[in-house]
Amino acid sequence: MESRVVAAVARTGGLTTTADLVRAGIEPRFIARLVRTGRLVAVRRGVYTTDELWTAWDEHRARPMARVRAAELCIAVAHVSSHDSAALAHELPLLRPQESAVHISRLDMRGTRVQNGVEHHGARFAPDEVTVVDGLRVLDIPRTVADLAREHGYLAGLVAADGAMQRGVSRAQLQEAAARMEGWPFSRTVKQVLDNADPGAESVGETLARDLADESGLGPIETQFPVRTPRGVAWVDLRIGRHLVEFDGRVKYRSVEEGGLRDGDLERMLWDERRRQDEICRGGFGMTRLVYADFWGDRRDDARIRLVREQAASTARYGTELSPEMQEFADRVRGRRHRVVG
Incomplete structure (x- = not known):
């Protein structure tokens, strides 16, 4: 060059x-x-x-963000980045970030129109809803969560709301942003999202796993449950009675050189995962493991049926209630973790 x-x-x-x-x-x-x-x-x-x-540049974050910044160089009207574009700037989780369009919000128009590949939204926003991220004027996280739910529906909103709460945004802050949209199209979807959001989801996959369990009629569902094992505390994504659910993301098994998290031999890692599951379940739990493909199309129906069947088997074997020792251990470890985090 x-x-x-x-x-x-x-x-x-x-x-x-x-x-x-x-x-x-x-x-x-x-x-x-x-x-x-x-x-x-x-x-x-x-x-x-x-x-x-x-x-x-990776296709899930860097390239979509480059498209946002490229559009910013060409837009002459007064605006702020919003929706998917604001989520990318804030590093909020999106369902399909590689497919995200460029979105801006404007005070000088009504309705929504696409212009030169950019979605222009005519919408009210207050000065205190605008922030700057790496030089880009964007709507803040609570407003962005509400915009995503209204634009893309319940599941996209839930993914973003879980991610926002995981980062420390309170439910009250999210609800305050939603209250400003009372009566707007799809504002009820926003309310439903905020009612069900959970800061215990540490990834998109964990949110989708919880949504699948909820759709299956299983509950109550508890996120980030600690189990005592011979090697220490194991944190499990979901607990439903005496049944546990773990989401296995592909990034966990991809090598560091390939942009993943695995640092070492794949076969050894798979063996360690199997041993970890055995140690967790030995204390009196069943487990279902889910992957991203389980959440879509025909595989979603199959996964839902499998989850219901496996949870019923765990209930038949162990019941639904935790033993006093399990509950005491979980409460004590959670309290210690919260003190460290707080």
Whole structure:
């Protein structure tokens, strides 16, 4: 890549425009050739990055965020980033971040329209709902959670609300933002989301697992339950009576070099996971393990049936109530954890 192009991209934090490149002395015909040969990647019309940077950016966060920032370079009207774009800036979880559109909210229009690949929302927002993240003016987290629920529905809203509460946003703060939207389209969906949000969900998969269990009619559902094992405390994603549910995300088994969390031999890790499950269940629990594919299409029905069947088997074997020792241990460990976190 020519040094002038690399320098122009570096000066602007990874994105550059046609005008920036021309000012750097690069002819439009040469810019077109770089794009045609794949040396420059058009993030949107007239905004580029290098192929090296684009390849390095992951498709779930960095690339969608680059599209937001690219649009920001081209939008002339007064606005704030909102919805999916605000969620990306705040690093809130999204169901399908790689598919997220660029969203802005404006005070000078009504309704919603798509313009040059950007969704423009005419909506009221107060000055105290606007914040700045890495130089980008965005709506704050409580407002963004409500916008996502209204725009994309219950499940997308639940994922975002769980993520917000996991980061320390209170239910009261979320409810305050929702109250400002009383009577707006789909405001009831927001209320339902906030009624069911749980800060114990530490990932999108854990939220989806809880939603599946809830849809199956199982309950009450407890998140982040501690179990005593020979190797110490094991924190389990969900507890339903004497049945436990664990979500296995692909990132856990992908190597660090591939962007995952596994640092070592895969076979050894799988063996350790099996041993961990045996140690957890030895104390008087059954367990269901779920993966991301279990939450969609025909596999969702199969997973729901399996979960109900396996939970019923655990109930038949162990009952539903925790022993006094189990409950005392859980209360004591939770209290210690909360003191450390707080």
